[in-house]
Amino acid sequence: MDSAEQDEPLYRQLAQRLWENVEGAAMNEGERLPSVRTLAAQHGVSLTTALQALRWLETRGHIEARPRSGYFVAKRTRRGKRAGGQSEPKSGAPKRWARPAAEVDAQARDHLAIAGAPTAVRLDLASAEAALYPIERFSVLLRRLAYQHRDLVGSHVRGSGYPALRAQIARQAMQYACELDPDELVVTNGCVEALNLALRAVARPGDTIAVESPTYFVLLQILRALEMPAYPIPCRPQSGIDVDALKQALDRGVPIKAVVTVANGNNPLGSVPSDASKRALVELLRERDVVLIEDDIFGDLCFGETRPRPVRAFDDTHGNVLLCGGFSKSLSPGLRLGWIAPGRFTERVKALKFTASMATAELQQAAVAQLLAGGGYALHLRRLKAALLSQQEALRQAVLRYFPAGTEVTRPAGGFVLWAKLPSGDGPPRSTRDLFERARAEGISFAPGHLFGEGGAFDDCLRLNAGNRWTSELDAAVRRLGELAA
Ligand SMILES: Cc1ncc(COP(=O)(O)O)c(C=O)c1O
DSSP: HHHHHHHHHHHHHHHHHHHHHOOOOOOOOBBOOOHHHHHHHHHTOOHOOOOOOOOOOOOOSEEEEEEEEEEEEEHHHHHEEEEEEOOOOOOOHHHHSOOOOOSSSSHHHHHHHHHOOOSEEEEEEOOOGGGGGHHHHHHHHHHHHHOOTTTTSSSOOOTOHHHHHHHHHHHHHHTTTTOOOOOTTTEEEHHHHHHHHHHHHOOOOOOOEEEEESHHHHHHHHHHHTTOOEEEEEEEETTTHHHHHHHHHHHHTTTTTEEOOOTTTTTTTOOOOOOOHHHOOOOOOOOOOOEEEEEEGGGBBSSSSSSSGGGHHHHHSSEEEEEEEEEETTTOEEEEOOEEEEEHHHHHHHHHHHTTSSSSHHHHHHHHHHHHHTTHHHHHHHHEEEEHHHHHHHHHHHHHHHHHHHHHEOOBBBEEEEEOOOOOTSOOOOOHHHHHHHHTTTTEEEEGGGGGSSSSTTTTTEEEEEOOOOOHHHHHHHHHHHHHHH
16 A cells, blocks of 8 residues: 555545455446445444445445445446446556546535435535425426427527516516616526626636635636636625725735625625625726626525615616526526526627527426416515524524534524534644545535635535424434534
8 A cells, every 4th residue: 555545534545445346356337335334344444434435436436326225336437438448447447536537626526425416414505495495386387387388398499588587587676676677687597507607708717706705616616617716705704795805905906807796695604795885896896897796596585674685786887797596596496597687798698698508498487487476476485584594593503502612603694504613622623524524424414614615715614504494303413413523
């Protein structure tokens, strides 16, 4: 074993040995691996380490789990086939997979682990459980619309989106004093497509984009994919993006091309800035000729008396803010419906939408348009927000009870998630990366802090989703997490 290998955690060493055995024995696709218990006994390790090793191989696509049956050698297509259809050569093969492929960094890997492999206790994604969404209503609407309006699936779709949905989005925005023109709106495949289009419309590879720190991890990965360096601006749990820090960066000559803000209900902090701060942000950026991209996907899920206005509402020139939104958080993530109001970049965004995905399927757009027109949306939101508030409080209390003394937890002004910071004590700061792997090996998933910043920032933090109804199982999972964190 070389010294680099000795630095590897035990479970990775075991994973590597295990895979060498699989290759050495020329096991075929679909063949069953020894059980966790057998592996632990054979290799003299704990059950947790054996399970971690298997999960590690699973996240690499080498093996797959089958419920209640165990782990099996994955299909070769998942593991990556070599040109000419040969299998990977035995010598050196484990080294190749043991090190991360250059294009998949640690953040992308952990994100894929969260998104791709469901675990028993899901404290990871920012989402509510299905029972809190109007799934039954959608099921009826979708069936009825598909039957009565065959053209919704049978004819060509419009690039900008279904007109009745665009009208409803503009009508909703009027209620919080944000003027949107239905002709400006482009419906997208989720808010993530809206963010991609916005960035591509205003910047090119190499352009610096200022982001809140911490921020939504997919945004950081989008920027990496678009080769646009991210410049972090501190974001505060109570007041959101630090406009003074942004001003200082601009004064120092940082070549910021655009700023991305998740102003209402920042993910992961749940912050909402004051109207004065939103106005100051708009004015600063207008003065410096910097574009603002605003992600307002959590706007409808803020808990205050009145729905907070997006920053875009303070931009009276109606041009400098590209406002992105969507229904993945408020109505259901599976709809994959987002939208963008691109201001003065509307024509560019419309052209880019054609090259990105041509259009968004209209059937679910029609269903959402009907639901919004029917007037039940406000009541649904009231119920969802009430559930989120009480679930967040239960989760918060559990974290304070079970996590190491000195753990700090946010009290968000909106959204699904809590952000917790572990105490450092006298030793070095704790890392939630190890905690992530150990907790997943026990079937508990959360979002580790390093995903939300650059260069290892927030490694001592974790994001917990409060979208699930509070149960004794959840309480036990948080207690276990607290034990592992200690
Ligand atoms: C700030 C933010 N924007 C966008 C998204 C994703 O939106 P969609 O699922 O509609 O693509 C998320 C999901 O967590 C988010 O937190």
